[in-house]
Structure formats: C-alpha cells, structure tokens
Amino acid sequence: MYLLILLLPLLGSIFSGFFGRFLGHKGSSIISLACVFLSMLMSFIAFYEVGIMGLNQYITLSPWIEVGILKISWSFLFDSLTVTMLLVITIISSLVHLYSLEYMQEDPHLPRFLSFLEIFTFFMLVLVTADNLVQMFVGWEGVGLASYLLINFWFTRLAANQSAIKALVVNRIGDFGLSLGILTIFYIFQSVDYSIIFSLSPLFNNYYLNFGGIYIYGLTLIGIFLFIGAVGKSAQLGLHTWLPDAMEGPTPVSALIHAATMVTAGVFLLIRFSPLIEFSSTVLNILVIFGSLTAFFAGMSGIFQNDLKRVIAYSTCSQLGYMVFACGISCYNVSIFHLANHAFFKALLFLSAGSVIHALANEQDMRRMGSLIKFLPLTYSLMLIGSLALVGFPFLTGFYSKDFILELTQITLNNNLQDEHGSFACWLGNLSVFFTAFYSFRLIYLTFINSVNITRNNVLKSHEPSLIMLIPLIILGLGSIFFGYLGKDLFIGLGTDFWKSSIMILPTSSYYIEAEWLSVNLKWLPFVLSTLGVMLATGISTLKTHTYLYNNFYRSLCFLVNKKWYWDILYNRFLVYPILNFGYSVSFKNLDRGFIELIGPYGLSKLVPTWAQVFSKLQTGQLSHYLFFIVLGVCLFLMTIFNQVQLLIFYSVLVFFI
C-alpha cells in the first residue's frame, strides 16, 4: 500500500501521457483522477498508521548503486514527517486535479496537462519518501523538471518559455549546492542513508574539515550547502526571482507548485535534516537571517503588485521565509505545521484567484477588476477565508501556526539567556505580518469590493464556476478554517510525541514552554499589527484617499516596490548579462574559437606554410651562404658530440670569427 501511494501517480501519468490521445479528455481525466484520489486515500491510511499509531515503515526495494562502501538502494522511509508531507501533497494534488478538469476544459492538451501534474506529484512523493539523499535528489530534480514542463505548458507563449527556463536555471543553482552537500555528507559520514547520517551526526560535533589549511566545521559546511539547495527550491532571498515569474503557467499549476509542493521541498529538506543542522549554530543563524529577510522583502514586494497571481506568489515567498526562520530558531515542528496549514490556505487563494481569472476571461490585472462581490459571492467568501487564514485571524488555520512562530521569536528576543539570534526574525516577522495583512486585503478590495473596472462584456459573461471547480475550493476552505485547530495538538501541542525521531531539537534550544507563558501584550502584537494592516488597506481602498496619496514620493515608492526592488534588473545587469557576455566573448570567441584554435589545428595549419617559406628562403642560391650553413652545422654537430669546455670555447671563437 505504501508503494502504491507512489506508484499510482506514476501510472496515471504514464497512462494519460502516452495514451492520452486514445483515451481522450474524459478517459484520461477519469484515470488520472482515480489514481491520485486513491493515492490520497492511501496516504490517509498511511497517516493513521504511521503518524497516529506510530509504526514507522522502512521499505527496501532493490539495490541501486553498490560501489565499495557506497551502498544506495531504492528504499522508502515513512515516518511522521513523511506522512505529514504525503497528506499535504496528495490532498492538494487531488484537489488541483479535480479543479483543473474544468479550468483546463477548453484546452486541447488536457491529457498532457494531467500527465505533467501527475508526474509532478510522483516526483514530489519520491522526494519526501526517500530514505537516502540520492533517491531524494531524484525527486528533487524531477520536481524541477516537472515544474519546467508545467510552467511551460502553453509553450507557444514566449513569456511562459522564458519563465520556465528561468525557474529551471535558478533552481539548478540551488541543486548544485545540494549536490555539493550530498558529496560533503558522503565524504564525512561515508554514507547517504538518513538513518546512518542522523544517528552519527552528534558524534561529529567536533569534526573539522581541513580545506587547504583552513579548518571548516563539517556540519556547518553541510548545513550551508543544504541551505543553498533550499534557497533555490524554496525561493529564499537571493534566488527568489523565479517564483513570481513562474506565474506564467496555468493557475492550477501555480496552486500545486507554489502553494503546496515544490517550494515546500526546500523547507522539507531543512526539517528533514534537523538532526544535523541543529548542531551548527552558524547554519541556524543563516536560516534566521535569510528567512526573515525573505519574509520581510517578499511581504514588502507584495503590497504594490498589480497582478492577482503575483500578489499571492509573493505571499508564498513571504510565508516560506516564515518557515525557514522557524527552522532557524529550531522550531522544526512549528515550521512543518505552518507548511501544512499554508498549503491549505495558499492553494485556496490560488484556486480562488483562478476562479476569478476564469470568470473574467483570463484577466489577471487587479486594476481591471472590482466589485466582483456581486457576481462571484462564493468565490469572494472563499477568498476571504483564505486571506483571513493567511493574515492569522484568530481561530483560523494561519493563527495556530503563524502566530505561534511569532511568539517563539518573541521568546528568543525576550529570554534571559544570551542567545538572541532570533530577535532579527522577531522584528522582521512582525513587520511582515503587517504587510501580509495589507496586501491580502488590498487584493480583496481591488478584486471584489472597489468600484468596477471591467469591460461590460466580461462582466456580463462572468459567472461562478461550476461544481467541479467549487468542490475543491470548498474543501480547501474548510481545511483553511479547521485544519489548524484540529492539527494543533497533534503537531505542536505541548509534549506531543507525534514527531518521535523524525525531528530532533536540542533541549537547549527548545522554547515551547516559555512561549506558552509569554506576556499577553506580546501575544496580541501580531493580531494588532495585522488589524492595522487590514485597516490601512481598507482606508486606502474605500476612503478615496488616492488624491492625497498620489504625490511624487508615494508614486516612486510604489514603482520601486512594484518593480520588486529592481532585483531582476540588477541581476540581469550585473550577473546575467555579464555572464552571457563572458560566455560569448571570452569563452567562445577568445578561448574556444580563439586561443585553443590558434594553438590547435587552425594555428598549426597557418604556421607550417609560413615557416616552410622562411626555411626555403634560407636557400638563397649563394654558395658562400651555403658554406656558412655547412660550417655552422659542423660546428654545432661537433659541439654536441664533443661537449667539452675547451671545445665549446674554441668553437664559439670560431663562430664569432666567422
């Protein structure tokens, strides 16, 4: 049954991909939907057995690579962390499958789309269920490939091609880091199996690598490499530029890739490697810094985006920052809890946005929407639920994880130990709560409540989606309301033994009990900030403040934020174009076609005739010249034969004399 969870999406992908033309739209829809729903049902059972009953599963299929001490086998590990991810992936994936049946109904390539969605799900499942790093890397790369295929689904569009290439290439930078990490792990631990690495990592607490005379802490090095991998996949600051551009794919793809599965792979990697990075405070500090900067930057960038999907993409990026800095303050279980919750409400937001886009004939610009509350009341209420869950409205899903993360950062700021590396996360995290609330409600107002900006035709044609699209939305809405409350005690309850050995937190960096007795003012702070954000959004949207706000400073600020702080432009100008230029003018024109050709065939073939001409010019026809060469040759010959000092002097005198 555990293997069927993985196998079914693969089968569905093969069937709808290779035989889609025979099965038709309906047949491939039924097959892929059945596969992914069965997989979901079985992952429920797996969650019950492994998570709640506590029966960890190890399944070894067959040996894969056996060279000397390197033994890698195809084997699967189902522990609490894995089954939580399984649950998230399969639920979101099946709902997205169901949703895209109608969303992509008029697309001629629906079987291909379903095949790609399903291969994506399969690779994601391989990623989370692997019990060694190399097999995990298969899933990791497969997910990147599937994201390329999915973003590039409408391959006739130039923008889709560009952003798919961007997504793949930027991810590849992180993948390079991850593969370096795998090599370092194998070098240090002589194994790539999780169980061996994690049980050995406390023993390597004092292990230093001698790298060219510099001593590097081994676990820190591994942690940094793994973090680079996570930066690429989870779109942390630095490699985040692919995520907003990846909105070029169809909306269900955005919901699947950028809400639930692909971007969470990086966070999953960090959580999976908690027994290793927990021992390196440097890596934890890096996680805190990068995570909180990402949360802040993405939250800030989201506030003046005008594309409906880009706003949600930036909020994804921001929430991923939360997850990463939650890992940085050693609260891995809160991080994975937030990941699960976030999957629900972000998929809800993306799919609702898809339903808005669907209703308005593929209009994505929020400035050309408005007052859809009259036309799409159900979508409005679902999107409101999603947004409230996102801003952490009390007793919705986001409240239980996001506010708890912020409380934990408050503990790191206010504790009596000398360990205050989390305070950075505290300030930036709380600020981004404010931004999150602002852009979520700006989205709600611009799309649903403000006065209408749509063309008359589109308004008249706008309609609520049919039941096939609504069912996933409603299920996700229910999930966004209840999942946090239901899962709270199981995942992050005080003293819960759900995670068992799949997550390791050092006792010195565990703050749960302190967080429960935080002062009330600090506990209220995120709620107050998000209320302020909502009020500000409401004020700007409803009170006709535009006339006051549109001064020069405000406009340039808007422009700066809208252009994502010029990250893309700076990257292009200082990184991409110089590298391309280097590739063309230096390595292609000067090295490959220049230098190497010059000392290679081209240069030699030029050189030989030239020198041959020179040598033939030596034969002048003058007898005395010939004689000179004869004497010179005899002298040189004698010099080499009788190489003695007197002779040398003698012949050099002779040569000079001549």
Added chain:
Amino acid sequence: MLIFVNSTSTSILLFLISVLGIFLNQKNILIMLMSLEMMFLSISFNLIFTSIYLDDVTGQIFSLLILTVAAAESSIGLAILVIYYRIRNVITVELMHLMKG
C-alpha cells in the same frame, strides 16, 4: 711540445684563412677553388705533423692520398668551371643563384 702546438696552430690557422677566403670572396670562383686547395694542404700538413709527432706512418699515407684526391678534385672542379664559363660567359660567384629556394 712547443713544436706540436705551433704546427697545429699553423695548420688550423691556414684552414681558417682558407674558410675565410671562401666566405669573404663574393666575386671570383677561382679564388674559392684555390682556398679549397689550401684547405686540403692545411689538412695534410696537419696530418703529416701529427704522424711525425706520434711516430706513425699512417698520417703520411693519408696525406699522400689527400694530395691525390685534391689533384683529381681540382682538375674536375676546373673542368666544371670551364663548362660553366662556356654556358654563362661569366664566373662571378654572386650571380650563381639559379638554384634559389
């Protein structure tokens, strides 16, 4: 000892002078042939001195042979020269560059 050094130096000096004679002469091929003869002479001179010094008759036999060879060679060379002159009407060395590379 002094005699040996002097005689060797003399023969080498003669040899070098004859080499120079070939080099520095760009005009007349007869002078080149004469320098060539002088080379042979210096070599056989050297051989004779060495054979006297080493008390060995082989050097003198060789020098006699060389004299013979030199005579034959100079006769052949002069014959070639005559034929050459008959064709070109000039024996200036500088103008002999038909075999230029």
